[in-house]
Amino acid sequence: MNFNFASTGAHVAPAEGPWKMEFNYRYVNDKSPLYFSVVNVGNMREFLLELSANARMLWDYDAYNTEQFMKDYCTQYFGEEHAADIARLYKAYYNAYWQPKQTEFEGMTRQFLFQDLRYARAFDHMYESFCASEDQINMNPLHKIGYERVPGRTFRIDLEHNHSKNQIDAILYGMTQTIPRFESVAARCSDMVGQLDGDRRTFFNDNLRLYSYYMAHLSRTLYHYAYAYKHQANTETLIKHLDLAYTEATRARHCLYEGQHGIFSTWYSEADPLTRTFQIDKLLSRLSQLKKRASNKGIQK
Secondary structure, eight states: OOOSSSSOOOSSSOOSOHHHHHHHHHHHHHHSOOSOOOOOOSOSGGGHHHHHHHHHHHHSTTTOOHHHHHHHHHHHHHOHHHHHHHHHHHHHHHHTSOOOSOOOSTTOSSOSOOOHHHHHHHHHHHHHHOOSSGGGOOSOOOOOOTTOSSTTTTTOOOTTTTTOSSHHHHHHHHHHHHHHHHHHHHHHHHHHHTTSOHHHHHHHIIIIIHHHHHHHHHHHHHHHHHHHHHTTTSHHHHHHHHHHHHHHHHHHHHHHHHTOOGGGTTTTOTTSTTTTTTOHHHHHHHHHHHHHHHHHTOOOO
16 A cells, blocks of 8 residues: 555555645645545555545545544544543554655655565565675665656665665664564553453454564665675674574464454465565575575575
8 A cells, every 4th residue: 555655665564654644645635635545555455444544534535633543543443431542652663664765755754664565575676686706795775666656755765864875774773673562462462362251352453463473574674685795705704693583484484374364364475476575485495595695605696
């Protein structure tokens, strides 16, 4: 889902949020009144909150308010007793994402987000650039993707904003910011799930708690992957952090698979075209390949 006026959007875990949706729709509507709207979303299950907010807004544009919608949504699905706390958890989850560049639109918050598809492309581009010796390491391996309508919109990493001199250090800096935020939300979600009535726990777990853990582990994966990339000339450090990246990627996959049940029992199958965009099994395979190369004869292109 992409409410970002950009070429890529979240695929496996929600990232935009209803507050951003409201801002963008009101921004566009102020330029020219909306009479028709299409929301581009590949997987509906992952983006029920944003889609529900969008439907509510388009039903009664003038009366819609995201804060009120969140209270109503959380009351409907989780009960009035916990609605306010869970609404805050949702906001904390969305605010946990790394923002690699400062907002450019006046009044918009969280304009540039490093969502799961950007993680996937970062893994791909770093893999392409793994090399053998320290003087060959490309510390700016993230490049343009071929289908961008406006070149350079994929990553939007501002080095100065991230107190870094290159993309790899910016990623490491960004992950140190976002990891504890996702972990905090995940821990609070685990505390909350036990307080909910039994018939409300599954939706809360699938719609928020698992995504919090997934993004925490995926962020740790990217941190260790980037650290291994930066220090690949040191075989011991390289193997150590590839191992850590593999462990975290396995945990991220486990979080997704926990959400497979009932009619969603094969939801994250790699054979399913709806989930092939991330391909976490491919990431695990590549980590294994890199570890094997490092152990046997060093990294070779």
